[in-house]
Amino acid sequence: MVSVEISLFIHIFYRGVLSTKSLSSYQKYLKTKQVHLLRNAGDEVTITVQYLREAPSFLKLPLGSPGPSSDHSSGASSPLFDSGLHLNGNSTNTAPSSPSSPIANEPKYEKRWLDTLSVPLSMARISRYKAGTDKLRSNAFEVLALDGVSTGILQFYTAQECADWLRALSTNISDLTLQNMKMANKCCSLSDQIIHMGWVNERFEGTDSSQLYKYKFLALKGSSFYIFSTPPVSTLDWVRAEKIYHLCEVLFKVHKLWLADDCWLQANLYLGIHQDYELEDQRPYCFSVMVGHGKSHYFNVELGSELAAWEKSFQRAIFLEVQRTGSKTYMCSWQGVTLCFTVDFALGFTCFESKTKNVLWRFKFSQLKGSSDDGKTRVKLLFQNLDTKQIEMKELEFQDLTAVLHCIHSFIAAKVASLDPVFIDSQCMARKYMYNN
Numbered sequence: 247m248v249s250v251e252i253s254l255f256i257h258i259f260y261r262g263v264l265s266t267k268s269l270s271s272y273q274k275y276l277k278t279k280q281v282h283l284l285r286n287a288g289d290e291v292t293i294t295v296q297y298l299r300e301a302p303s304f305l306k307l308p309l310g311s312p313g314p315s316s317d318h319s320s321g322a323s324s325p326l327f328d329s330g331l332h333l334n335g336n337s338t339n340t341a342p343s344s345p346s347s348p349i350a351n352e353p354k355y356e357k358r359w360l361d362t363l364s365v366p367l368s369m370a371r372i373s374r375y376k377a378g379t380d381k382l383r384s385n386a387f388e389v390l391a392l393d394g395v396s397t398g399i400l401q402f403y404t405a406q407e408c409a410d411w412l413r414a415l416s417t418n419i420s421d422l423t424l425q426n427m428k429m430a431n432k433c434c435s436l437s438d439q440i441i442h443m444g445w446v447n448e449r450f451e452g453t454d455s456s457q458l459y460k461y462k463f464l465a466l467k468g469s470s471f472y473i474f475s476t477p478p479v480s481t482l483d484w485v486r487a488e489k490i491y492h493l494c495e496v497l498f499k500v501h502k503l504w505l506a507d508d509c510w511l512q513a514n515l516y517l518g519i520h521q522d523y524e525l526e527d528q529r530p531y532c533f534s535v536m537v538g539h540g541k542s543h544y545f546n547v548e549l550g551s552e553l554a555a556w557e558k559s560f561q562r563a564i565f566l567e568v569q570r571t572g573s574k575t576y577m578c579s580w581q582g583v584t585l586c587f588t589v590d591f592a593l594g595f596t597c598f599e600s601k602t603k604n605v606l607w608r609f610k611f612s613q614l615k616g617s618s619d620d621g622k623t624r625v626k627l628l629f630q631n632l633d634t635k636q637i638e639m640k641e642l643e644f645q646d647l648t649a650v651l652h653c654i655h656s657f658i659a660a661k662v663a664s665l666d667p668v669f670i671d672s673q674c675m676a677r678k679y680m681y682n683n
Contacts, residue, residue: 365391368422369477371445371461372415372548380457380528387412387548392477416549420444433481437570438468442559443477444552446545447529459529459546462488464556466563469571471496471535473543489543493567494574494656495649497536498560500553501544533557538649540621561659568660574653578642587642587650589657595627597640607640611661623647 369392374382385408389397402408427440434440443465450458463474465487472478473489529546531553536542547553573590577600584600594610609629615637619625625647627640644650 363397365389365395365397366393367415367419368392368426370419372412372419374412374548375459375529389415412549416551420555434468441466441563441566442555443467444556446547446556448473449544449546462545464545466493466559469493469567471563491535491537492649493564494571495538495652496560496564497652497655498557498564499534499536500557501532501534535560536648536652538646538652540648561663564656565660565663568657569664574657576644576650576653578644578650580642585642587644589653591657591661595629597642607638611658614658617651619647619651621647625651 367389371390372387373390374387376383383399385403385405386399386401387408388399400411402411423444427443431439443463446462446464447459448462450460461475463477465472465474465478467484469492471491471493472484472487474483474487478484478487531547531550532544533547533553533556534542534544547556568591572592573588575586575588578585578587578597585606586598586600588596588598590596593608594612595614596605596608598605613629613632614627615630616628617625623645624641624643627642629638629640630636631638
């Protein structure tokens with residue numbers, strides 16, 4: 247018969263939880279002389295248990311633990327709760343309290359395995375990448391709700407199973423986003439409707455020249471392109487966007503239709519064309535939005551279907567804005583004279599003096615045969631004279647040349663689309679190669 251005193255060991259298991267720290271202590275304790283004696287003591291063992299009143303405070307045990315009284319109104323988390331023990335406020339269902347418990351009917355923590363996790367999909371986002379890297383997870387992804395609640399990493403047995411769930415969740419999130427857009431559009435005028443919105447990853451350059459990606463929420467609404475850090479949920483949120491750009495002065499460009507050679511190829515989630523662009527990183531489905539003064543934003547989305555949706559939505563939003571606006575006029579100069587340059591959906595290009603409004607020249611869109619610029623402020627426009635068939639060069643200088651060039655591109659594209667209804671679909675590079683298998 248052996249008598250051993252193992253107070254902390256008994257206290258830990260008496261409370262019904264084995265934390266990481268406790269497990270480490272337990273494993274070390276197995277090597278001690280007392281446990282060795284227990285293993286070799288025979289069939290009958292007497293254990294002397296010593297109660298430590300300071301242990302509950304040290305272990306941060308919940309209400310009802312033996313020991314000095316604490317502030318019962320405190321909502322501090324307990325290691326027991328973090329380990330799967332949940333507070334049961336119904337005194338009729340609580341486990342029997344210890345004899346030394348000061349108040350028998352106080353709420354206790356009881357062991358319950360968490361078998362259900364509810365994550366709202368409205369405005370949720372999906373991540374297929376390992377944290378802080380450009381590497382796709384193998385047969386796995388994570389879903390994050392608007393409030394930050396995460397499903398954790400969802401691991402699947404096969405690529406096909408993972409792809410099926412990914413498509414289903416993506417479709418559900420898109421449908422819910424569309425419902426939110428329809429509800430918001432009921433309160434907006436026809437000229438201020440939301441065309442498309444959703445989550446993307448924006449690339450930034452780190453201090454050590456590394457590439458960092460951050461979640462951003464983009465929206466195409468009315469005449470503007472918005473960049474948010476979080477989705478807008480009220481009218482005031484729309485004026486608090488990080489960036490707002492005029493749609494006529496931006497240029498959408500698909501940068502990458504490429505996917506690394508991994509399981510996702512088997513899942514038909516890629517676009518299926520040869521990669522012609524320089525691979526700046528390991529992320530597929532990339533696009534940029536070029537804005538004024540030569541700046542641009544570089545984005546990545548999770549699925550090829552999302553890339554196709556953004557490409558078509560930008561083209562549609564810009565087309566609608568050009569038709570709505572009708573014309574855009576910019577201040578410019580040449581040889582010290584202040585001029586005005588107008589791009590008009592119906593008339594084409596017009597240049598006139600700022601003070602006298604005297605028209606210097608006017609050409610249709612079809613007469614523009616070429617252009618060149620110095621990448622800073624100056625542009626040369628080449629027009630064909632309808633009478634002489636000769637090429638006339640018009641040189642102008644703008645403060646924001648990039649915005650003007652984007653505007654010209656938007657108006658010409660909208661003009662062609664108005665003459666050819668299938669033009670927008672034919673120009674969707676990503677959509678053209680979607681699910682080609």
